[in-house]
Amino acid sequence: MFESDCAKLQAEGVALVFAPTPEEMYGPESHRASTTFVEVPGISEKLEGRTRPGHFRGVATVVSKLFHILEPEAAFFGQKDAQQVAVIRRMVQDLNLPVRLLVGPIVREPDGLAMSSRNAYLDPAHRKAATVLYGALMRVQALADAGEPNASILAQHGRQVIAEEPLARLDYLEIVNPDSFDPVEDVGQGATVVTAAYLGSTRLIDNLVLHAVGQSSGAR
Amino acid sequence: MFESDCAKLQAEGVALVFAPTPEEMYGPESHRASTTFVEVPGISEKLEGRTRPGHFRGVATVVSKLFHILEPEAAFFGQKDAQQVAVIRRMVQDLNLPVRLLVGPIVREPDGLAMSSRNAYLDPAHRKAATVLYGALMRVQALADAGEPNASILAQHGRQVIAEEPLARLDYLEIVNPDSFDPVEDVGQGATVVTAAYLGSTRLIDNLVLHAVGQSSGAR
Numbered sequence: 001m002f003e004s005d006c007a008k009l010q011a012e013g014v015a016l017v018f019a020p021t022p023e024e025m026y027g028p029e030s031h032r033a034s035t036t037f038v039e040v041p042g043i044s045e046k047l048e049g050r051t052r053p054g055h056f057r058g059v060a061t062v063v064s065k066l067f068h069i070l071e072p073e074a075a076f077f078g079q080k081d082a083q084q085v086a087v088i089r090r091m092v093q094d095l096n097l098p099v100r101l102l103v104g105p106i107v108r109e110p111d112g113l114a115m116s117s118r119n120a121y122l123d124p125a126h127r128k129a130a131t132v133l134y135g136a137l138m139r140v141q142a143l144a145d146a147g148e149p150n151a152s153i154l155a156q157h158g159r160q161v162i163a164e165e166p167l168a169r170l171d172y173l174e175i176v177n178p179d180s181f182d183p184v185e186d187v188g189q190g191a192t193v194v195t196a197a198y199l200g201s202t203r204l205i206d207n208l209v210l211h212a213v214g215q216s217s218g219a220r
Numbered sequence: 221m222f223e224s225d226c227a228k229l230q231a232e233g234v235a236l237v238f239a240p241t242p243e244e245m246y247g248p249e250s251h252r253a254s255t256t257f258v259e260v261p262g263i264s265e266k267l268e269g270r271t272r273p274g275h276f277r278g279v280a281t282v283v284s285k286l287f288h289i290l291e292p293e294a295a296f297f298g299q300k301d302a303q304q305v306a307v308i309r310r311m312v313q314d315l316n317l318p319v320r321l322l323v324g325p326i327v328r329e330p331d332g333l334a335m336s337s338r339n340a341y342l343d344p345a346h347r348k349a350a351t352v353l354y355g356a357l358m359r360v361q362a363l364a365d366a367g368e369p370n371a372s373i374l375a376q377h378g379r380q381v382i383a384e385e386p387l388a389r390l391d392y393l394e395i396v397n398p399d400s401f402d403p404v405e406d407v408g409q410g411a412t413v414v415t416a417a418y419l420g421s422t423r424l425i426d427n428l429v430l431h432a433v434g435q436s437s438g439a440r
Contacts, residue, residue: 034262036280036314042254060256061315068316094256095281096288 018070025065037061040087040094046181047172047194048083048205056087063088067099074100080114082192082207086181106206108134114206126199129167133195136161136173137208140193144210149186151175155193162197171196171203178209238290245285257281260307260314266401267392267414268303268425276307283308287319294320300334302412302427306401326426328354334426346419349387353415356381356393357428360413364430369406371395375413382417391416391423398429 009017026032037057043049044056067075077085085103092101107115112134113127122130136158143154155175162170173195177184184191187210194207229237246252257277263269264276287295297305305323312321327335332354333347342350356378363374375395382390393415397404404411407430414427 034260036258036260036311038256038258038315040254040256065314065316068318071318091256094285095258096285098288098291 018066025062038064038091038095040090043083043086043090043181046083047174047176048196051171051196051203056084059084060087060091064091064095064097067097072099074102076102076104078104078106079209080106080116080205080207082178082194083181086179089179112138114204116204118202118204121202122199126167126202129165130199130204132162132165132168133197133204133206136195137193137206140175141208141210144187149188151184151187151191154187158193158195162195167199169198171198175210238286245282258284258311258315260310263303263306263310263401266303267394267396268416271391271416271423276304279304280307280311284311284315284317287317292319294322296322296324298324298326299429300326300336300425300427302398302414303401306399309399332358334424336424338422338424341422342419346387346422349385350419350424352382352385352388353417353424353426356415357413357426360395361428361430364407369408371404371407371411374407378413378415382415387419389418391418395430 006017026035038060039057040060044060049056063075077088079085085101089101091097092099109115109119111131113119113130114134119127119130139161140154140158143157148154155173158173159170162168162173173193175184175187175191175193176182178190178192181194191210192207193210194205196203196205198204226237246255258280259277260280264280269276283295297308299305305321309321311317312319329335329339331351333339333350334354339347339350359381360374360378363377368374375393378393379390382388382393393413395404395407395411395413396402398410398412401414411430412427413430414425416423416425418424
């Protein structure tokens with residue numbers, strides 16, 4: 001790891017870092033062609049999985065390896081990668097992994113852009129335009145709060161927000177069940193809005209948990 | 221479990237048995253279609269895997285689940301299912317499972333037939349003919365001990381033994397690397413002879429570890 005990363009972690013009170021090399025994790029190249037993998041079918045093929053085939057297989061496999069090596073009581077993941085959370089949650093449940101998953105909330109810049117190491121790749125114009133993802137999520141939230149329950153209509157409004165930003169190119173904006181990542185028809189029982197868009201050559205993702213109607217408007 | 225099984229286990233000093241129902245292991249039927257699985261590619265598709273597609277995926281998945289539920293220090297498997305041992309060994313290695321594998325030797329009837337719950341399905345004629353599997357393995361061993369290193373030639377002689385038994389129908393007899401289950405050309409460095417044959421409608425398997433030449437003849 002870089003020294004600057006270590007300093008940051010120490011400042012946060014981190015005592016130990018496990019940062020194995022690819023060779024330590026996967027053995028020699030010759031071994032990797034037919035190596036064991038963990039697959040969470042269904043969720044893994046949708047949205048992010050469509051853009052990045054094999055990605056969630058890699059995630060599930062390496063996370064199960066890390067759990068076996070470290071045997072943690074709890075493991076922390078970020079809500080920003082909502083689909084990754086869903087894949088790992090399903091894997092933990094299906095394979096009876098003895099670990100508690102804790103999901104940290106999305107942390108945002110003052111203008112709403114979700115924090116991401118990828119934001120550093122954005123030039124000033126694309127950085128400014130990047131707030132359109134959060135804008136689209138907020139539009140969906142506002143319409144749901146105003147009583148629109150139909151997920152297709154809500155998603156269409158969200159997509160329209162991104163379509164109106166000339167520096168952004170929409171990949172997807174969908175409203176899904178947060179466990180299965182199947183599309184929902186109605187957001188009344190709660191759902192997650194997930195979106196991905198290109199800002200120039202940088203692909204950003206963001207999401208927002210819509211609370212069940214009745215809970216949501218009072219809380220804001 | 222049946223009461224008679226429990227009595228047998230108690231007589232052996234077994235303190236606890238974990239025998240979950242399918243529902244406990246796999247959840248409700250509706251959940252099973254897109255459930256997480258563990259796949260060991262390569263080994264899983266060969267020999268037994270060719271006859272029983274998906275079998276080793278099921279084995280790897282349920283064994284990893286059992287390891288997560290029980291977190292054992294050691295787990296015992298039988299050499300009779302040599303390919304299952306290879307699949308589980310590879311999975312434990314690739315996924316860094318914190319468990320020690322211990323493999324028990326094949327236990328044989330006085331006439332050489334490997335013990336198996338399936339032997340109960342054999343009528344007296346087929347039971348008698350079933351010794352042909354062990355006979356074939358012994359033929360290979362004897363020729364290897366006599367100095368024949370060529371795996372193709374050895375396997376051909378083994379198959380011939382089974383072909384000469386009218387009540388048996390050969391499925392396969394191969395000489396393989398015990399880790400990869402890839403065929404070997406030469407048995408000089410050790411190899412495993414694996415065979416499967418039908419005795420009537422009952423499919424039996426057996427295997428024999430050929431020791432590296434030089435070690436083997438002295439030991440017998």
